[in-house]
Amino acid sequence: MRICVTLATIAGFAVCAPLAAAGNSIPLKEDRETNEPKWQFSLSTYTYLAQHARDYTNPSFTADRDWLHLEARYNYEDLQTGSVWLGYNWTIGDTLKLQVTPMLGGVFGKITGIAPGYTITVDYKTLEFSAQGEYFFDVGTSSGNFFYSWFELSDSPVEWFRIGLAIDRTQASGSTSEGQLGPLIGFKYQDTSLTTYWLGPGSDEAKFVFAVTVNF
Numbered sequence: 001m002r003i004c005v006t007l008a009t010i011a012g013f014a015v016c017a018p019l020a021a022a023g024n025s026i027p028l029k030e031d032r033e034t035n036e037p038k039w040q041f042s043l044s045t046y047t048y049l050a051q052h053a054r055d056y057t058n059p060s061f062t063a064d065r066d067w068l069h070l071e072a073r074y075n076y077e078d079l080q081t082g083s084v085w086l087g088y089n090w091t092i093g094d095t096l097k098l099q100v101t102p103m104l105g106g107v108f109g110k111i112t113g114i115a116p117g118y119t120i121t122v123d124y125k126t127l128e129f130s131a132q133g134e135y136f137f138d139v140g141t142s143s144g145n146f147f148y149s150w151f152e153l154s155d156s157p158v159e160w161f162r163i164g165l166a167i168d169r170t171q172a173s174g175s176t177s178e179g180q181l182g183p184l185i186g187f188k189y190q191d192t193s194l195t196t197y198w199l200g201p202g203s204d205e206a207k208f209v210f211a212v213t214v215n216f
Helices: 002-024 029-036
Strands: 038-049 058-063 068-074 080-090 091-093 096-109 114-123 129-138 146-158 162-168 180-189 192-199 208-213
Touching: 068 096, 080 114, 096 129, 146 180, 162 192
Parallel strands: none
Antiparallel strands: 038 058, 038 208, 058 068, 068 080, 080 096, 091 096, 096 114, 114 129, 129 146, 146 162, 162 180, 180 192, 192 208
């Protein structure tokens, strides 16, 4: 009788042990959730102080989850004008990293229309190149069509500091220039970046731009 009980105990352990091991190999709910894409948000404000034009602030908000890109802007295409955007994030590379986001936006307010656009970022070691552009199609008149663009090339010798050049082409403040080139200097603390631009130094349309960006 004791032999039968002992054999039954051993057999039960032999069957239950693999089942317990298999049960432990199933990913926990928390583990599965950590592998899912998370939302990433960014809030920026660009304050323009122009020499012979109206001063204004251009806020923007972005939300990204995996390939999905959502964005809202105000005072970008024109003053008292907003725009909303839908885009697709695409990233490739490691040492040389390329990020491209083609977008389509709707513009409404002082001017109204649609705008295909893009953002491009290229990172290589301490160097970064970024470009943002859109072609605005005015639904009222073709004379209102305009190509907006912003380019930056900067170097970060240390993680919290960068210096470089920027080019801005906009008509939001009534500027008639084809583009304004100027230096930039930026500082970063944790998820907050502060950058100052001096666009068109020495020209009649020179302006300072103070940018604050918070990522969360």
